[in-house]
Amino acid sequence: MQLDEAKEKFIQAWGTLGSNWGINRTMAQVHALLLASANSLSAEDIMAALRISRGNTNMNVRALIDWGLVYKEIRSGERKEYFSAEKDIWHVFKQIAKERRKRELEPIFRVLNDLRHVEGDADNQELKAFTETLRGIHTFASKADNTLDRLIRADESWFSNAFLKLMK
Amino acid sequence: MQLDEAKEKFIQAWGTLGSNWGINRTMAQVHALLLASANSLSAEDIMAALRISRGNTNMNVRALIDWGLVYKEIRSGERKEYFSAEKDIWHVFKQIAKERRKRELEPIFRVLNDLRHVEGDADNQELKAFTETLRGIHTFASKADNTLDRLIRADESWFSNAFLKLMK
DNA sequence: CTGAATTTTCAAATAAAATTGAAAGTAATC
């Protein structure tokens, strides 16, 4: 397979992966394009490579910068901005985990926790079932969130070590 | 807060959570409704509670059964089917992880692995950058996939233990 | 300052995903 074909397939696959997990497909594709490029790219480069509009390019590049996955580069003597992706995949993963936790998990878990104090008759079966479900979610979410937090702060050797530990 | 209001908010929150992570919002809401119910519910009950059509109800209940998150119940003497959710949250989590791995991770990682054999000049910088990115993804994905696999097979005490181990 | 290069915004258009509902299918009962 030739490089161009492989890159194209990589971009498609990464886009599908993102899309399946609630990330805008184009955002994931821009990310893939930058991950697969040796050099930083301008908005024009991205527009041409993915055949998308300037507005779309701008929005998604900004989002990737907000997510801490893409960096802006200013080349001296040039006015145009160039963009490059963070290439350390462990760092990329942590960054995504961190942002998604902040944006999509924390707010929901805050709501779920508030719901645990429902007033009502102690031997109402419906109420019991509901609070029991919320309790289960809370117990699980606390452990998971704590583990995730540790993961986000850890370096790769921690992950490898943890991985090995858990293997036994 | 009254039970009905709390249930409603729970259903909304669970729907938003699913939607953010690439799961059909209604499917997540049906799941929430069943998670919050003491007794199994019929299609009519679900239609009424969520104000959705019969077709929609049927599709999403079937999907939840496919995912192993909801069980069908036949009450003797009744023709109607009733549905109840798996309430053990640790089991629910493992089941979701298992299904998503199978449906959305494995196929993509198979594609990405194929892309690692790209032909071309060994000192082409673009080629080097591309293969290096794929190598990084592969290394990470292998570890993550293995950990996930172990998680899926584990029981809750394993998770709690692992959690404690990783805390130190 | 002024103007050219570039980026950003966002209302309107388009595309994608989800939903409806009625017709077709299935299965239990008499």
Added chain:
DNA sequence: GATTACTTTCAATTTTATTTGAAAATTCAG
């Protein structure tokens, strides 16, 4: 084997999400 009580399917519709592109804003160089 016909009737009834459901469940399933899927083309058409509706809703939601994404994308476009042109106008406005910004930034830099002279």
